[in-house]
Amino acid sequence: MSYIILPDVVHYACTCGILKPISKLYFCRHCLELRCGFCVCHEADSHYCDKCAENLPSSEARLKKNRCGNCFDCPSCHQQLSTRAATVGPKNPDDPKAAPRKVFYLLCLLCRWSSRDVGIPDQAAVSGGWPERENIYAHRLQEIQDMYKAIVLSDKQQKLDKDKKKQRRYMSFTDRTGITASMLRKRIGWPDVPNPLLKAKPTELNNKAIAKEEVEEFPEDLLTSPVNLSLATTMEQRLVQPEWQPTTIDKLFPIHKHLSVKRSQRCRSCEHNVSKPEYNPNSIKFKIQLFAYYHIPEVRIITVEPLRAGKVSELLLKFSNPTQHQTSITLFPYKVDDVIACEDNRTEVISQSSEEKGSGSQPSSITHTSLTRQPSITIKPRPIKTRVVADVVVPNASFVLPPRDDAAEYDDSGDAHNIQNDPKIVVWRKSNKAVIKLQVTPNSDLNIGDEVTTAFTIQHIYINTITTVENKEPQKCEHKVKVFLTLGNLVGGS
Amino acid sequence: MPIYEGIGTITDKLVVVMDIGAAYTKLGFSGEFAPRCIIKSEVLCKESGIMRNIRDYKDKEDLYDLLVDFVHVLYFKYALLSPKDRPVVVVESLLCPTIFRETLAKVLFCHYKVPVLLVVPSHLVCLATLAIDTALVLDIGFSEAIAIPVCHGVPVIHAWQALPLASQAVHDNLRTALATHNTGVTLSDWNLEDVKVRCCFVTPQKRSIEFQKSTPNLTPCPEVKYPLQGSNSIIIPGKVRETMFELFFEEDNDHQCLSTMILDAILKVNVDLRLQLAENIFLVGGTVMTPGFKARLKEELYQQLNNERYSKLKIKTFKFHSPPCKDNYTAWLGGAIYGCTELLSMKGLSRETYLKENRLPDWANMKDNLRTL
Numbered sequence: 068m069s070y071i072i073l074p075d076v077v078h079y080a081c082t083c084g085i086l087k088p089i090s091k092l093y094f095c096r097h098c099l100e101l102r103c104g105f106c107v108c109h110e111a112d113s114h115y116c117d118k119c120a121e122n123l124p125s126s127e128a129r130l131k132k133n134r135c136g137n138c139f140d141c142p143s144c145h146q147q148l149s150t151r152a153a154t155v156g157p158k159n160p161d162d163p164k165a166a167p168r169k170v171f172y173l174l175c176l177l178c179r180w181s182s183r184d185v186g187i188p189d190q191a192a193v194s195g196g197w198p199e200r201e202n203i204y205a206h207r208l209q210e211i212q213d214m215y216k217a218i219v220l221s222d223k224q225q226k227l228d229k230d231k232k233k234q235r236r237y238m239s240f241t242d243r244t245g246i247t248a249s250m251l252r253k254r255i256g257w258p259d260v261p262n263p264l265l266k267a268k269p270t271e272l273n274n275k276a277i278a279k280e281e282v283e284e285f286p287e288d289l290l291t292s293p294v295n296l297s298l299a300t301t302m303e304q305r306l307v308q309p310e311w312q313p314t315t316i317d318k319l320f321p322i323h324k325h326l327s328v329k330r331s332q333r334c335r336s337c338e339h340n341v342s343k344p345e346y347n348p349n350s351i352k353f354k355i356q357l358f359a360y361y362h363i364p365e366v367r368i369i370t371v372e373p374l375r376a377g378k379v380s381e382l383l384l385k386f387s388n389p390t391q392h393q394t395s396i397t398l399f400p401y402k403v404d405d406v407i408a409c410e411d412n413r414t415e416v417i418s419q420s421s422e423e424k425g426s427g428s429q430p431s432s433i434t435h436t437s438l439t440r441q442p443s444i445t446i447k448p449r450p451i452k453t454r455v456v457a458d459v460v461v462p463n464a465s466f467v468l469p470p471r472d473d474a475a476e477y478d479d480s481g482d483a484h485n486i487q488n489d490p491k492i493v494v495w496r497k498s499n500k501a502v503i504k505l506q507v508t509p510n511s512d513l514n515i516g517d518e519v520t521t522a523f524t525i526q527h528i529y530i531n532t533i534t535t536v537e538n539k540e541p542q543k544c545e546h547k548v549k550v551f552l553t554l555g556n557l558v559g560g561s
Numbered sequence: 562m563p564i565y566e567g568i569g570t571i572t573d574k575l576v577v578v579m580d581i582g583a584a585y586t587k588l589g590f591s592g593e594f595a596p597r598c599i600i601k602s603e604v605l606c607k608e609s610g611i612m613r614n615i616r617d618y619k620d621k622e623d624l625y626d627l628l629v630d631f632v633h634v635l636y637f638k639y640a641l642l643s644p645k646d647r648p649v650v651v652v653e654s655l656l657c658p659t660i661f662r663e664t665l666a667k668v669l670f671c672h673y674k675v676p677v678l679l680v681v682p683s684h685l686v687c688l689a690t691l692a693i694d695t696a697l698v699l700d701i702g703f704s705e706a707i708a709i710p711v712c713h714g715v716p717v718i719h720a721w722q723a724l725p726l727a728s729q730a731v732h733d734n735l736r737t738a739l740a741t742h743n744t745g746v747t748l749s750d751w752n753l754e755d756v757k758v759r760c761c762f763v764t765p766q767k768r769s770i771e772f773q774k775s776t777p778n779l780t781p782c783p784e785v786k787y788p789l790q791g792s793n794s795i796i797i798p799g800k801v802r803e804t805m806f807e808l809f810f811e812e813d814n815d816h817q818c819l820s821t822m823i824l825d826a827i828l829k830v831n832v833d834l835r836l837q838l839a840e841n842i843f844l845v846g847g848t849v850m851t852p853g854f855k856a857r858l859k860e861e862l863y864q865q866l867n868n869e870r871y872s873k874l875k876i877k878t879f880k881f882h883s884p885p886c887k888d889n890y891t892a893w894l895g896g897a898i899y900g901c902t903e904l905l906s907m908k909g910l911s912r913e914t915y916l917k918e919n920r921l922p923d924w925a926n927m928k929d930n931l932r933t934l
């Protein structure tokens with residue numbers, strides 16, 4: 068989502084330790100924590116073609132190899148191909164009554180590539196029935212694949228039988244070097260990924276490929292004939308068709324358009340969705356959209372006086388409350404986290420079983436997560452690396468932000484909320500917004516031109532309207548979030 | 562595209578197969594005969610807005626972030642499925658740095674909650690495409706050429722040979738050569754690769770020898786006028802077109818080049834297997850698709866047999882395999898064949914095990930083993 072106040076100079080610290088603008092953050096209402104694209108779990112929701120907007124069930128998408136059956140891309144420039152109609156003479160030109168026929172071909176409106184260029188016959192129907200190409204090795208590869216499947220399966224069966232009967236060890240094939248493969252493997256520290264062929268029955272080995280003395284001959288005409296670059300395909304044109312990788316443009320074939328996928332995002336700790344789009348590809352709406360923008364007070368920089376090392380500058384910030392409930396905001400000075408040492412990688416990943424989580428404070432979420440019995444992983448938040456080089460004097464008192472009222476946007480009658488302002492802090496106020504005056508002092512060891520970043524912690528009252536079995540009433544919670552402000556560069560003089 | 566191929570396999574478990582190469586990544590599903598996509602191994606860096614290759618990482622954490630972004634693209638732009646419930650087969654080079662493989666495993670297990678991971682070595686699995694178990698595999702990728710003999714399904718690691726003779730070396734060579742012929746023109750990496758792919762080839766041995774003389778008695782192949790942006794263009798001389806790959810066959814100070822790599826690898830293997838390996842040479846990797854490459858390598862191999870150090874090999878003939886696919890995804894295809902067998906359930910590393918032990922099985926220490934052997 069691009070945001071109306073670029074460049075992004077206000078960043079919020081996500082729970083995972085990454086700094087992002089508020090437009091890129093989610094707010095899980097179940098854990099009451101910020102989440103971002105990095106620390107949520109992405110899931111593929113629904114497949115669709117972004118040209119014809121057809122929605123495909125995932126099984127069908129899988130069957131069609133994630134490609135649209137009707138739309139094609141240009142093999143030359145990868146733009147979409149259009150279907151073009153042409154009129155040709157009737158099948159039987161001698162018959163005066165025969166009507167002319169319509170035929171269809173594919174044309175790229177960008178680079179003018181056409182299906183006629185490569186000799187694909189025109190089709191009688193709009194939807195085509197365009198010829199599909201086969202992998203010429205498909206038969207051979209299917210044979211090999213079936214053979215490998217069968218060998219490994221019988222090997223597995225043998226192992227199972229062996230385990231059952233607890234008999235003496237299975238005679239492994241001895242290779243001609245005189246030591247067994249597994250001995251060799253142990254000696255060289257090689258993984259025990261066995262080659263299935265070792266356990267093959269002799270009859271199965273007729274499939275072996277035969278090496279030949281001949282290799283591809285040197286194409287002598289390369290030495291004499293001039294190169295026409297426009298006939299040789301580029302690497303992109305080759306790789307977009309991995310199976311064929313045409314080297315000359317006369318072998319380019321239309322490409323079925325690749326599908327796109329709608330994604331939903333899930334909170335990693337409670338497994339609730341923080342974002343879920345509507346199924347219909349034409350819809351840009353969401354079923355669930357727990358964007359931080361709708362829940363966390365937004366901070367914008369109004370003005371800041373020129374920043375000088377060691378000197379106090381006045382900073383005006385606008386806070387707005389996006390929720391339907393009145394909130395109260397308290398600022399705290401930023402302090403570097405109690406340095407959760409992340410040096411030891413082993414402690415970085417903490418695994419918990421879902422049973423352990425059952426004793427946690429979120430019984431409502433457990434009933435949902437118990438469906439998936441995988442141990443959940445919490446990745447420890449990384450330390451915030453951004454250097455804070457200016458101090459902010461935060462006011463001791465807190466201030467109130469009224470709820471958001473869309474109608475008030477059009478109402479100029481003034482402040483209806485009768486809020487007692489502390490004029491030292493709040494300099495301006497309108498509906499759910501307030502401008503706060505702060506004092507910022509860049510560190511005295513900064514040089515002219517250095518970027519000045521400051522930070523503080525916001526605590527706001529969040530009304531959690533999610534009701535659980537125990538809590539039928541909306542709950543008041545205090546939520547804290549660290550905010551980083553990039554104020555600009557240090558200037559000289561006084 | 563055979564769009565309805567494999568209807569019978571719809572009930573099978575969908576296994577993601579990935580081969581993350583130095584330049585290109587191959588991604589697809591087990592049971593299929595070609596990768597769904599071959600894309601550059603790079604991601605858009607959000608801070609700087611430039612594309613970064615995932616091998617150009619600064620440290621472990623940087624690599625972790627790069628891989629998180631890259632795997633996200635693989636799943637949600639190409640594979641179009643949730644990583645959570647799909648087993649993954651990773652095809653990996655034998656010389657893959659430990660930090661890379663461990664970070665990749667961590668990304669897949671911890672960030673993407675992949676349930677099962679099977680890591681297979683590329684030199685071994687590419688033989689599955691041929692249904693053979695003994696061959697000398699020479700993989701020429703982007704940064705290096707690696708030759709490893711595989712005997713009866715076991716890669717003979719102590720015989721490995723690796724040289725930085727691959728795409729990257731050709732690109733550097735080409736950059737220098739074109740700079741001397743066209744002063745003041747700097748070509749992007751994209752241009753270099755494009756010139757290499759569309760204009761250059763491997764010339765036969767007799768012409769190569771002639772080129773090395775002070776007054777070559779031959780006509781070089783026609784030059785190419787290669788267009789750049791706008792009306793600019795550069796001339797690619799015929800000699801450049803023919804000789805860019807010569808560095809593969811020129812012996813370095815240690816008398817090593819592509820052909821000696823193959824023969825040295827064979828030399829390090831038990832006498833009984835040497836002839837069999839010479840008659841089962843398998844060339845894989847994108848670079849071997851260059852026109853004329855295979856023919857030239859064959860010539861060079863026979864030439865080396867006259868050399869004293871290889872006379873004891875008593876090799877009379879070399880035989881080459883051609884895979885049922887394009888050379889640049891042979892290893893991926895091998896992984897896809899392994900991925901549709903029960904090996905995944907037998908040998909795959911499950912997420913539970915990984916989280917319990919917090920590491921990959923010990924064969925990561927392959928390099929330590931190499932030193933002691």
Ligand SMILES: [Zn+2]
Pocket residue numbers: 081082083084085101102103104105106107
């Ligand atoms: Zn986050």
Ligand SMILES: [Zn+2]
Pocket residue numbers: 116117118119120121135136137138324
């Ligand atoms: Zn479509």
Ligand SMILES: [Zn+2]
Pocket residue numbers: 141142143144145146175176177178179180
């Ligand atoms: Zn086009």
Ligand SMILES: [Zn+2]
Pocket residue numbers: 095096097098099334335336337338339
């Ligand atoms: Zn949550």
